[in-house]
């Protein structure tokens with residue numbers, strides 16, 4: 418395993434803000450993880466796992482960490498006799514954390530496996546999907562994950578975490594809370610459904626992919642990390658108050674007392690769509706996305722974010738919460 422020093426962290430974030438990682442290495446297999454852990458302990462620095470950096474923004478400074486880029490590969494359909502096919506047409510697949518999620522979606526559809534099609538075109542790796550319970554169009558990976566295999570940095574051992582123990586929530590999991598940075602995910606197992614014919618899955622995938630890229634900037638053309646804010650969950654009373662002034666607003670009921678309100682709608686109706694805050698801007702086609710117009714610093718981003726949060730709070734009394742991780 419080759420450890421590099423003072424590596425440009427910008428290159429590892431699709432927002433293209435960053436300074437340097439003090440140490441950086443690529444992890445190709447499980448053995449590399451033990452080695453990386455020993456190295457980080459010897460230097461007394463934390464390990465941060467990175468995938469494609471499509472939900473990660475790094476400080477402009479030198480981060481005193483060992484950044485490990487997860488490149489663990491593998492795609493396995495578990496045969497029925499090994500417990501893969503549970504009942505009827507359910508099939509278990511086990512995928513290496515470094516595989517690209519969208520490539521795996523394509524592969525599963527080619528294998529006549531249904532489930533992932535509405536998650537098409539979400540950037541990033543398989544290993545990052547459980548972290549924020551990646552989701553789109555009413556579907557979330559928690560609906561398919563059976564277990565997550567991890568390397569526990571506390572005990573230097575490999576272990577398996579069940580779906581329940583991942584404590585999935587809306588863009589949330591145990592990996593963002595009490596177990597933050599404790600585990601490096603090595604493989605994720607998913608349960609999908611075998612179908613006779615994949616025509617409708619292919620159609621859905623194409624439709625979703627086209628819709629997404631008509632509303633989202635491609636990170637290699639315009640640096641961004643997708644949705645910058647989570648959709649707030651508010652009380653029905655707050656929603657009712659907003660509806661008085663905005664009867665056309667579309668809200669989504671969560672339970673008897675709560676409603677989800679699109680963060681993009683709030684930002685747009687606070688008059689911020691397309692607005693620039695120095696080198697950071699609210700994307701003109703989708704107010705939920707912040708873009709780097711080139712050369713922005715982490716300070717520029719934090720100031721823009723604070724300003725947006727403040728304006729939305731003043732207008733609607735709702736506090737927006739950021740989705741991507743900033744370190």
Ligand SMILES: Cc1cc2nc3c(=O)[nH]c(=O)nc-3n(C[C@H](O)[C@H](O)[C@H](O)COP(=O)(O)OP(=O)(O)OC[C@H]3O[C@@H](n4cnc5c(N)ncnc54)[C@H](O)[C@@H]3O)c2cc1C
Pocket residue numbers: 431465466467468469470471472473487514539540541542543544545546548549550551552553600601602603633634635636641642643644742
């Ligand atoms: C244009 C665009 C559209 C997007 N649309 C959506 C969307 O619709 N829905 C959605 O949910 N997200 C969306 N995202 C966000 C992003 O695609 C997901 O969060 C994705 O899972 C990030 O994957 P990554 O490999 O790039 O992770 P990174 O950005 O590299 O890392 C994200 C987090 O995961 C951790 N991590 C990564 N790999 C591992 C590992 N193996 N073990 C432990 N921790 C790990 C990192 O430490 C970090 O905390 C979008 C992003 C972009 C740029």
